[in-house]
Amino acid sequence: MEHQQRPCLSLGPVYYLWDGPKWRDFYFRIADEAPVAHVVIGETVCSKREHFIEPHVADVVERLEAAGKQVVFSSLAMVTLERESQRVRALVRDSTHPVEVNDLAALGLIKGKPHSIGPLVNVYNAATARLLAGRGAVNICLPPELPMRSVREIASSMPDVSFEVFAFGRMPLAISARCAHARSKGLVKDNCQFICGEEPDGLPLRTLDRQSFLVLNGVQTMSHSCVALVGELDDLGAAGIARIRLSPQDCDMVAVAKLYQSVMEGRLGSEEAIDRLQAIYPAAPFSNGFYHQKEGAAWIAKGRTAGLGL
Template sequence: MQLTLGPVLYNWKPEEWRDFYFRIADEAPVDTVVVGEVVCSKRSPFLESHIPAVVERLAAAGKTVLMGSLTLMSLPRERKAMAELAADEAFTMEVNDLTCLGMLGGKPHAIGPFVNIYNEATAAYFATRGATRICLPPELPLSAIRAIARSQPEVTFEVFAFGRVPLAISARCYHARLNKLSKDNCKFVCDQDPDGLAVTTLDDEPFLAMNGVQTLSYTCASLLGDIDKLRDAGVGALRLSPQQCDMVAVAKLFRDVVDGKVSAAEGAPQLERLYPLRKSNGFLFSKPGAAFITDSGDVRRIVPAA
């Protein structure tokens, strides 16, 4: 079973972003790394000068590099940028917006978790269009994952296994609105929350998290204890989404559990120390996403659903 490091979803400082990937290249036992700005195109210019060095470092370390597309294209300049990325023969694109399929013209590509693939027929359609790997949406239950993965054995299926869960994307910017700014003059205030900004209910309970134009779960998904179930279902890769924690250590822990060097029971408290945000895996068991289901089937804890 492979490990994939998903794209950084947050607005990190460019040098921090670059150094993060340099360390991933040098130290993290991941097989595939997704690079690029997938949430907000306004952030892209800050990263462009660093992308060649990041890709070169990752490739030199033996990682497979995918270039992530934007999740929502709404402007001509965004479509132009994605068309240029799709035409670049040096990279394999991970598609997060279906507009990119026409740009690719059937070239081999990956599909990100932002594309709604909920059944075997949809997975088969994308496979015939050139998809060689598919990261399934994080809200799918295990039964659906199993049915889809077994229907297309030639495709590598991946599941979102760690990180705040991406739930929605909008044309409006929540961070700008919160700070009484327009989206066009946002002053990039989302960089004040490099791990997302928690959203609470009227009862002051954490509910969701916002990241510019993106809505995330408040809880951190963790399928560390469910790896054997996913392997048996035909899942070929686990996706780790970068958070403000030691992601090299997170990757090493997942690698050790996948390889059987550490049990999931032994690994769980280690993961809590690495990233103490409340964990969840409810979607996998057809429960509210913010629930955490134990091996015995008990709901260990639940917060307002996300």
């Protein structure tokens, strides 16, 4: 049975290191102009970056909530130090807002309290989703590497849980205790000098034959391509997906959100939307391969999905 309710848009956390004023002004504009219902904020990738945004968090939350957005706080993707453990404990214990869990450390602490699951947690099947829902998860953002067949199966098996799909942005692929970004600049993690801030959209990597491959973002590895599930929005809505997640890139994310909203409302065709999206974010090729059971970096044009088992 197809679900008739249209999904809403959500905005994931900024994965990159942006300076405090840029981070603040980004969210101020999201609050004032972007048609998103849910906004996840907070440092997810590297705890050393937290002091850049801390002075602005209260103002950002106030502005977003005044605009009617639901604010969710993100937990760290990897906890390796005692001070990081203390920060996660404090977040779970003291936050007056919902928390999005991005690793098993926070998951163990938050058991029994309503929370969200972020795309960095590997939810690959319905059994895992049921386990997480039984522990208090009320919204689960599925990992971007899942094909539509799996998305549909998971969502249909649990109609009372809100599911979210990663539909725009470079894919978060891996996280490490070491910082390859700093190492590439001749530095080490403990004295990184916040060099990752020099690439507000990530540091591109190339193979030996100069082919674009991946992107470094501090301790995080991301895809070179940018997921763009514009032509798939109708299918996601029909499958019962409640939220469509946009992951912030260093571009006009208000324009991205308005474009996705126009497609979901039927005011703009997906092919024209892709053309406009390329103008908004020309920094990376678009991909939707995982969704169509192909390699993740592939681009499957709409109308070419016959025989893919979708």
